[in-house]
Amino acid sequence: MTDFISNPDAKHKSGKATKIALRWFLLLLLLIFALYYLMPLFVMVTTSLKSLEEIRTGSLVALPREVTFDAWKTAWSGACTGIQCQGLQPYFWNSILIAVPAVFLSTLFGAMNGYIIAHWKFKGANLIFSMMLFGCFIPFQVVILPMARVLGMMGLAGSIQGLIFVHVIYGLGFTTLFFRNYYVSIPGELVKAAKVDGAGFFRIFWSIFLPLSLPIIVVTVIWQFTQIWNDFLFGVSFSQAGTQPITVALNNIVNSTTGVKEYNVDMAAAIIAALPTLFVYVVAGKYFIRGLTAGSVKG
Amino acid sequence: MSPILKVKNLVKNFGSTEVLKDINISIESGDFLVLVGPSGCGKSTLLNCIAGLEPISAGEVFIDGRNMTDVSPKDRDIAMVFQSYALYPTMSVAKNITFGMKVRGVDTETQKRKLAEVARQLQIEPELNRRPGQLSGGQRQRVAMGRALVRDPKLFLFDEPLSNLDAKLRVEMRTEIKRLHHDLGASMVYVTHDQIEAMTLATTIVVMKSGVIQQIGTPAEIYGRPQNLFVADFMGSPAMNLIKAKATKNGAGTKIEISRENSAPLILTDTQNTNLPENVILGLRPEDIAEASMRSGPQVQTATCLVDIVEPAGADTYVMSKLGGKEVTARLHAETGAQPGQLLEFAFDLGKVSYFEPETGQRLN
Ligand SMILES: Nc1ncnc2c1ncn2[C@@H]1O[C@H](COP(=O)(O)OP(=O)(O)OP(=O)(O)O)[C@@H](O)[C@H]1O
Numbered sequence: 001m002t003d004f005i006s007n008p009d010a011k012h013k014s015g016k017a018t019k020i021a022l023r024w025f026l027l028l029l030l031l032i033f034a035l036y037y038l039m040p041l042f043v044m045v046t047t048s049l050k051s052l053e054e055i056r057t058g059s060l061v062a063l064p065r066e067v068t069f070d071a072w073k074t075a076w077s078g079a080c081t082g083i084q085c086q087g088l089q090p091y092f093w094n095s096i097l098i099a100v101p102a103v104f105l106s107t108l109f110g111a112m113n114g115y116i117i118a119h120w121k122f123k124g125a126n127l128i129f130s131m132m133l134f135g136c137f138i139p140f141q142v143v144i145l146p147m148a149r150v151l152g153m154m155g156l157a158g159s160i161q162g163l164i165f166v167h168v169i170y171g172l173g174f175t176t177l178f179f180r181n182y183y184v185s186i187p188g189e190l191v192k193a194a195k196v197d198g199a200g201f202f203r204i205f206w207s208i209f210l211p212l213s214l215p216i217i218v219v220t221v222i223w224q225f226t227q228i229w230n231d232f233l234f235g236v237s238f239s240q241a242g243t244q245p246i247t248v249a250l251n252n253i254v255n256s257t258t259g260v261k262e263y264n265v266d267m268a269a270a271i272i273a274a275l276p277t278l279f280v281y282v283v284a285g286k287y288f289i290r291g292l293t294a295g296s297v298k299g
Numbered sequence: 300m301s302p303i304l305k306v307k308n309l310v311k312n313f314g315s316t317e318v319l320k321d322i323n324i325s326i327e328s329g330d331f332l333v334l335v336g337p338s339g340c341g342k343s344t345l346l347n348c349i350a351g352l353e354p355i356s357a358g359e360v361f362i363d364g365r366n367m368t369d370v371s372p373k374d375r376d377i378a379m380v381f382q383s384y385a386l387y388p389t390m391s392v393a394k395n396i397t398f399g400m401k402v403r404g405v406d407t408e409t410q411k412r413k414l415a416e417v418a419r420q421l422q423i424e425p426e427l428n429r430r431p432g433q434l435s436g437g438q439r440q441r442v443a444m445g446r447a448l449v450r451d452p453k454l455f456l457f458d459e460p461l462s463n464l465d466a467k468l469r470v471e472m473r474t475e476i477k478r479l480h481h482d483l484g485a486s487m488v489y490v491t492h493d494q495i496e497a498m499t500l501a502t503t504i505v506v507m508k509s510g511v512i513q514q515i516g517t518p519a520e521i522y523g524r525p526q527n528l529f530v531a532d533f534m535g536s537p538a539m540n541l542i543k544a545k546a547t548k549n550g551a552g553t554k555i556e557i558s559r560e561n562s563a564p565l566i567l568t569d570t571q572n573t574n575l576p577e578n579v580i581l582g583l584r585p586e587d588i589a590e591a592s593m594r595s596g597p598q599v600q601t602a603t604c605l606v607d608i609v610e611p612a613g614a615d616t617y618v619m620s621k622l623g624g625k626e627v628t629a630r631l632h633a634e635t636g637a638q639p640g641q642l643l644e645f646a647f648d649l650g651k652v653s654y655f656e657p658e659t660g661q662r663l664n
């Protein structure tokens with residue numbers, strides 16, 4: 001009789017134990033993966049803090065014996081990109097000048113497009129949306145030549161404005177998709193109610209849709225900023241000496257050193273180039289996840 | 300004076316499907332028009348067409364004599380309460396209510412005054428600073444009403460505004476709406492699924508089916524003289540008894556013969572309706588069939604029937620008996636001693652009878 005009672009209990013206990021073991025195993029696995037992914041970053045950071053002497057003699061994965069920020073200084077303001085030796089600094093500002101307006105404009109237009117496609121259906125709206133979606137998946141190599149022609153005709157070739165234009169155009173597919181998918185979950189009766197209340201197209205967008213859009217704006221801004229900041233292809237194709245973005249400059253630094261390769265400077269430069277996107281993820285990452293999974297709007 | 304709302308030969312198509320077919324409605328100022336009909340028959344679509352939120356395929360809409368067919372919703376001088384309330388989720392209750400006035404450039408003094416007025420009327424003063432998401436269903440409902448009421452429009456449009464409320468709140472809000480209508484003298488078009496709502500609120504009821512108006516009339520007309528089998532069956536709960544019968548001329552009146560299983564046919568004599576075809580559907584509301592001892596009158600006929608089922612329902616007891624191949628419901632007093640299997644003498648009030656043509660479903664008398 002006692003057996004009968006205590007048996008299920010024991011079973012329960014052993015089940016719990018397996019569960020805990022399983023969880024630890026899972027955590028361990030995740031930890032290994034995390035370390036694996038963090039390894040390159042670790043090597044980059046440590047290498048950037050070493051002197052060239054130490055890099056040559058020491059091991060790749062060893063911590064720096066003597067921490068020095070010389071490589072960072074050089075990368076920022078002294079490294080040579082071809083004939084100029086001003087470091088990444090001017091190109092960093094170029095990238096900011098390109099990314100900030102391009103992110104802002106592509107997000108704004110994407111929101112507008114999404115709003116129209118989701119709530120102001122017109123003849124051919126679906127066709128236009130499909131074409132925009134198609135635009136998301138065009139390999140950008142295909143458009144380089146025609147785009148160069150267009151920029152030339154517009155007189156924007158080689159300029160910062162030209163790069164902004166290109167990024168806004170090719171960002172629209174994704175930003176429109178994001179906003180459209182978010183806005184279709186907003187009930188159409190809200191628009192109808194606002195129309196009866198006397199509000200027009202822009203008023204409804206401004207007073208009702210934009211205040212609801214924070215999660216999807218965060219998603220879009222992160223996405224666009226990452227895309228534009230990390231872009232190399234457009235940057236290298238459509239810029240000239242003074243207007244190159246940081247990715248192009250980084251490439252030039254790494255490839256144009258003559259003589260001894262300054263690994264520490266290369267690493268520091270790479271980290272500097274990646275910092276802004278890293279920063280954006282750390283600051284807004286949790287909103288990113290939240291925005292991607294945000295459900296319908298409750299009234 | 301021109302009618303406050305006139306809908307003329309309105310047609311609405313979604314692509315190739317015809318959702319509203321040749322709708323004609325006209326109501327006077329102060330009328331309370333209730334639209335009823337089964338789900339998907341086009342009630343919301345009609346309301347949207349009146350509001351100008353859906354373009355119409357043919358026909359015209361007049362509001363207070365003005366042709367509004369091509370006028371945008373904001374210039375139609377209407378206010379609408381939506382089925383889902385459609386409150387602006389990021390605005391406080393106060394902002395929700397004043398949004399329309401703000402858009403129209405009403406000065407802030409007037410906005411404040413009207414807001415206070417409506418908030419008091421609807422008893423939502425404590426909620427003014429909350430967001431719609433923090434309100435109960437009934438409170439949201441009242442905010443939606445408030446948004447319409449501050450506008451003081453020519454015409455109110457309500458799309459099943461009480462459908463999301465529990466039974467008790469619904470009764471309260473129904474009374475509230477009735478009072479508002481009475482106090483404001485406003486003209487209203489109101490969609491509902493609820494029979495009782497329709498009967499208690501309406502001055503005019505419009506019954507629709509598949510985009511076609513079946514009958515327009517006062518609640519008493521719709522209830523007492525349904526124009527076809529659909530209306531007879533749709534309005535009233537429990538539904539009107541619709542019984543297959545044979546009519547034959549019999550001297551000055553008509554002999555009505557209703558077949559029964561395992562017993563002689565039930566014979567009634569109608570002295571009022573003389574020109575009936577042979578096959579008819581006879582319609583009698585449950586309350587027009589009673590115990591013989593409880594009902595008398597010139598048109599009352601009695602007959603003995605077998606009681607099948609007894610269903611007490613509080614104030615009344617419903618008793619069913621099989622006539623013409625169908626269970627026929629009679630509404631008796633709660634104190635009735637009727638038992639299943641018992642033979643009971645029923646009184647049929649032929650003064651209230653409806654006859655329908657079985658094929659077309661049209662009313663005959
Ligand atoms: N935008 C649309 N496109 C195509 N068909 C539609 C559209 N809106 C409504 N319909 C169709 O029109 C018909 C009437 O719809 P409506 O919403 O007016 O019904 P309803 O009477 O209000 O129903 P309920 O009582 O369920 O609210 C339905 O068959 C519906 O499928």
Ligand SMILES: [Mg+2]
Pocket residue numbers: 342343344382458
């Ligand atoms: Mg509806």
